[in-house]
Amino acid sequence: MVRVLDEENISRNPYRRLCAIESHLPREGAVSKERQRINEKMAQLIPISIVDVNTKNQVDQSEKEDIEDEAIVQEVIDAVGKGGYRNIKNILQYLVPDLIQKGILNPHQPTINLRISGDGRNVGRKVKHVMVAVAILDDKSTLHKPNHYHTTILYPGCENYDSLSNVMAPFCHDLRNLKEQGLVINNIKWNFQLYFSSDWKFLATCLGFNGAHSKNFCPWCTISKSQQGDLSKEWIISKNINKLIEKNNYYEGHSRKPLFDMIPLNHWIPDELHVMLRITDRLWSLLIAELMEQGFFNDIARKIIIDEMKKIKINFQFWQDQGSKAWNYTSLMGDDKLKVLQFFNLTKILPRRRATMIRDLWNKFYELYIKMKDPITKAEDFKNDAKNWLTLFLTPSEGIPNTQGFKKGLYQPDNMTPYIHVLVHHISEFMTIHQKWGLKAFSCSGIEKKNHEQVSYFFRKTMKDGGGGKKKSQSLAIVEILQHENRNLFYNHNNIPLSYQNPKKIHIKT
Ligand SMILES: [Zn+2]
Incomplete structure (x- = not known):
């Protein structure tokens, strides 16, 4: 029962109400007690420490908000100054024996491929919620699961x-210690290969x-x-981390260790x-810029765009900034971006010839994105395809504007985003180097989802459940998140089921 409540993010009050209807459910008090017992047991194995963080609540105003709920935003702002920490070695000590048993790690080849990732969610316009997490690359099939x-x-x-x-x-x-000395777990010394993605x-x-x-x-x-x-x-990847360690500004643009x-x-x-996200953003903003330049970006065009979005099942709006008069539009989630990239009918807002040209560029980018994630894609082929795509992106105009025979090209080098450079020049290299895992294994969608869900749930929950005065609840959200994670480890380790075969067995005496 404790696990079900954890997995489904059901907090105390809703559960109490369920108990009031279904009398055979274990009482909330009993469930809380069991949860507490697991927390205490796990705290012995993987202690959670609170650290003072010298930080401010400041967010880059140009970035979009990930979480907008006012009440959550305020809770997160109030919690600034404290951070939560779990020791990586403790986590590994607990995890590794299970991974051996499942056949994911082999004690005769004691190397663990450890992926480190970071994510910062924008909570409102004033604060970020920052998370650093590790995942075991060897446990390949689980890397998409938060x-x-x-x-x-x-x-x-x-x-x-x-x-x-x-x-x-x-x-x-x-x-550093793991990398240099390894870690002994049950008399086996494990070596570590480290990776970072974000x-x-x-x-x-x-x-x-x-x-x-x-x-x-x-x-x-x-x-x-x-x-x-x-x-x-x-x-090609030509910078060397050792040069940066010797001299922090060895390469231009680098300044810190x-x-x-x-x-x-x-x-x-x-x-x-x-x-995918950033290049799609760029393709879309280039389209809007073109409409504006041509003087087509009026109420009619905006209505056509909104209707076309509706047609491909995307909720989309434009609004004008009161001060600057600049037009803003809904920032889309990843899946919606993919829909636009594939299905948005450009002939609705552009002359046919122009629409066909841009559609071709969008289609080819979508194909590249699919190939990038596909483990069977050959790096050499990808490199060629990506280069051809950039050539298309940079198609120059032919002839003289406003005269017969003029062919308008696509975009300028200034329109490229850094991600386009990476797509064209480095992705194929990363494919070759990390062929064993595939680039998809380094995707940040899992950790982003995790951070988002945890902030949305726990910072809301502390408000609802009270927990003995405001001051107390504020510092607890971070600890609660880490306790929640500790319990997840416990459930996996002990194979705690989420349901029982025979529903009659659900009658638990309390
Ligand atoms: Zn580069």
Whole structure:
């Protein structure tokens, strides 16, 4: 019962009400007691510590809100200053024996491939909820499941270098130790291969590197913005983490010591989900910019776009900023972006010839995205396809504008996003290096989903359940999340079932 409530995110009050209707259910008090017993047992094995985090609540105003619920936002803001921490070695000590038993890890080849990921959710416009988690790459079939990401660090505040280096110091120390000394579990010494993946911002921050908007934008090679359009140039992963350890500003654009200095740069892997999200965003904003430029972006066009979105089952709106008069539009979730990319009928808003041209570019990007995630894609083929796509993206105009025979091209090198450079020049390299896992194994959708769900549930729950005054509930949300994770480990370890074959057995005496 405790597990069912955990898995389904059912909090105390709704459960009490269920008990009032169904008298055979175990009483809420009894369930709470059992939950507490598991918490205490797990706290012995994987202690949860609270750390002071020197951080502010500040979010990049240009980013979209991930969680908008006002009440949750306020709870998260109130909780800034404290972080939660679980030791990676404790988690491994608990997990590894089970993974051996399941045949996922082999004690005769004692190497564990450990993936580290980070995610910062924008909670309202003022605060981020930052999570750093690990996953066992060897346990390949579970990498899309949020429950198989084990949180080591959790804090509300700011996703910047100073906050992260402050709160991650013990974690990074442990990672270095794992890499250099390994870890003995039940008399077997395990070695570690480490990997890091996250979205661009988190990755650049942890690398002590500048943002995606600056002149030197690539974490992996030394390309500068002005060289992006040169299709004859090859770019490969050429930076070396050791150079950055010796001298933090060895490469242009780098200024701080990389936080994961124990992970080689070709194990810092871009997230395929964000490659798709950000490039789709760019394709869409280029389309809107074109409509504006041509003077087509009026009420009629906006209505046509909204109707077309409705047709492909997407809820979409435009609104105008009161001050700047700039037009904003609904920011779409990943699945909706894929729908637009595949199905949005461009002939509704563009002349047929133009629509066909842009549709072709969108279709080919969608195909690339599917190939990028497919483990059987050959890296060499992908490289060619990606390069051809960029050539198409950069199709130049022919002839003289406003004269006969003029053929309007597509986009300029300035229109490229850093993700396009990565797609064209580095993804095929990562495919080759990490062929054993496939790029999909480094996707951040699992950890993003986890962070989102946990913030939405636990920061709402502390408000509803009260828990003895506001002050007390505030500091507890982070601990509750980590206790919840500890219990998940416990259920998996003990094979606690979620349902029983024979419904009669459900009658539990309380
Ligand atoms: Zn590069």
